[in-house]
Amino acid sequence: MSIKKQESYQETLDKEEAKREGVGEYADFNDAEEAAKEQAARDQRALEDRQLPPDPDALLEVRHLKKYFSLKKTVTGKTTLWLRAVDDVSFKLKAGETLGIVGESGCGKTTLGRTILKLHQPTDGQIFFEGQDIAKYKPAQMRPLRTQMQIIFQDPYSSLPPRSTVGGILSEPVKVHKIVPNDEIKDYVLKIMEQCGLRDYYYERYPHEFSGGQRQRICIARALTVNPKLVVCDEPVSALDVSIQAQIINLLKKLQNTMGFTYLFISHDLSVVKHISDQIGVMYLGSMVEFGDKKSIFTNPLHPYTQALFSAVPNPNPDVKMNRIVLKGDIPSPANPPKGCKFHTRCPRAMEICSHIAPVYKEYEPGHFAACHCYPQED
């Protein structure tokens, strides 16, 4: 009911917009036909990429990853409406580096993180972890890999079991995965706690006795106990105060330097992502719109969405008057994304072609990808 109504409101807005724009050179453009052609070309590319061997340098390589959720089903169980939470995302992540994923709420960044960990079964695509494609693995096959990949959740208040002590929370994964012999577990856990800045007498305490920052440290310690290679951090500092945020970010950086973790850092706070990441991916409505190393993304943002996102971050200097790009409207519903380029309804640089043809995700500088019609589309 609510989804339907919201769409109709959006539709009326779109109609008003269309009336104002009038009819242009794409008036007799057959959207459906063109979309089918484009989809075929995209499938062809995906099929070709599928044959390629995985990159030996990358710890994690994601190719054309898709995760669709079914919203409406017929009586026979056939889905008639899909929510494309993650739609054709590809990237590589080297060992020991940090990839920051940014985007507004509802752009699919959390779903991407969870799909990579196989907490959601991907709809299509490949996930290479250390050269093996885990996309099609069954839960039983995934279990030994769980020691290699871990997640830190956003809300430290709801992600810790209230009935077990800190010691119990931290020793459970050690027991399950048989990391150390049973009689050494306590010393091992205490060592991990010390690394995360937790005092040893916290061992017998319960989560409710701690503040948000301390709880987040417990969550980090829990992820560390199994000695993982890849840690997905799903907005680990969003629920924390500024001074505590700095403590947690410094802890994550220190652990990376000493233990060589690879982070997939998901956040909506650009300044935090900039501080911690080596590579940055910008997502909008399920697609990666720009990807590259931190320096090239921040000095030369290509996609208009990235530019708007960067200019929207408030600057803590009262004398700097920023020439801000204010985007109009809200993020559209991912159940009914706009045709063509998904961003064209809010884009300050939108052209006519944008509302009809989706741009190609292409490499413009070495390691710097973007999907936008403002840049040449042909090879």
Add this chain to the structure above:
Amino acid sequence: MNLFKKKGEGSETSDKHYLSGKEIRAIAKENNKVMRRLEKYKRRKAPESEFVTEMKDPGNILEVENLHSYFFTDQGVVKAVNGVSFNVPQGSVVGIVGESGCGKSVTSMSIMRLLQGPTGQICEGAIRFKSFDFKLDEKGKPIPIWEDDENGNPIYDEVYVKKGKVPVWEDDENGNPIYDPAVGKSGEAVLDEEGNPVLERRQKRDEKGRKVFEREVAVKLDKAGNPVLERRQKRDEYGTKLYEMEEKVFDIAQMPTKEMYRLRGRQIAMIFQEPMTSLNPVFTIGNQLDEVTLLHVPGATKEEAKRRSIEMLNLVGIAMPERVYASYPHELSGGMRQRVMIAMALEGNPRLIIADEPTTALDVTIQAQILDLLRGLKDRINGSILLITHDLGVIAEMADFVVVMYAGRIIEQGTASEIFHHPMHPYTIGLQKSKPTMDSEADSLFNIPGNVPNPIEMPNYCYFRERCSGCKEKCFGDYPEMVQVSPTHWVACHLYSPDERAKEDVNEY
């Protein structure tokens, strides 16, 4: 390993109190006495002279002086706001920053007198607000402003009353009525006794096919049959009647709760953090917006209220306000809901808007939209804004004056450029350094160790002592006094107290 004997030794959470049942009962008994007295004081009937005061500086719209707001819990008295004083000058934006638990929200709730009683109480201090209120006659009714003709004589109008419905007929080009053969329920032509089709005059229909009716209006007559006359009153652009206004200074802390209706919504409006929980899910947006006008503007009719609501929705940049007017809160996105909240705050034409974390629940791009809107509105409605947030970036962009709070007290206040370019208190400096910025290249962030203390039974020394890196011997003494460093800049820290400053260069920190 001897783990469990160390409990409480130098721990960060050791300030947690574990009380016995006997102790808790003793505290509760003591608290009940105080709470009952304060609740009674709030419910009392008081003449206006008891809470009308004078402003210290006539340029201010709000003066908060030595405000103490406590929560009387069974664990002890939580001094959430402990001696806060600041001013909001007319037409400016004052920002309050601090981490969660610093008492920012409790300060704003105290100003609105919305503290959850009987536990939450304003115990001490004054909140002086310069209101622009209706002038009342002896009977307590507002005095209307009359409209006169050129010669200064009053104008009298006839009063109209609404009567039954009258159909609106459709006519042809020459103004003659059109007749159609009548159609029965089953679709057949209706015939009269002689077998001729019955004709029916054509009535106007709206776009949905419903017949259009008009309300019949008649002149109101008194018992003798003469028309009732009413003196014409001045009206504003929305058609609302105008009354005589006067400036009065109220001490909000002393006002009885019932008198607060004169200020809330009409004089001081509030924008809350979470727009979904602040809007009622079972009423339409229009219904909730109209309510404000109907409550706060005397003599406003439903049509006037609707016109005003739609105008306000337009003002906050909502496309198609009629559409939003008729929709329910769940149909709108977060940014739209926050715009509706702002529209609702503007409805009563307030002189002071308290924005309590207005953008915290929103995305960066939507936050940019809302901040743009607030900045534009401030100039248009000529109001003042008290902005409460934990985001230093938002404060830097919006505020003229900044108040930094820590554990229920103000530790530093000054103009925005003073606070951001010459921060003095170690906490302010730490807050600014610990926030990663877009143009900084630091490898490791500065961090303040530890947490904000729980303000139950705070000792009488600097609350920041345990977390401070510039801590001195003197910090183990009394709580530092506010020190004035420039005409507008105040700081509460022993590093800047007069005798300490003479000794050494404090800029070393």
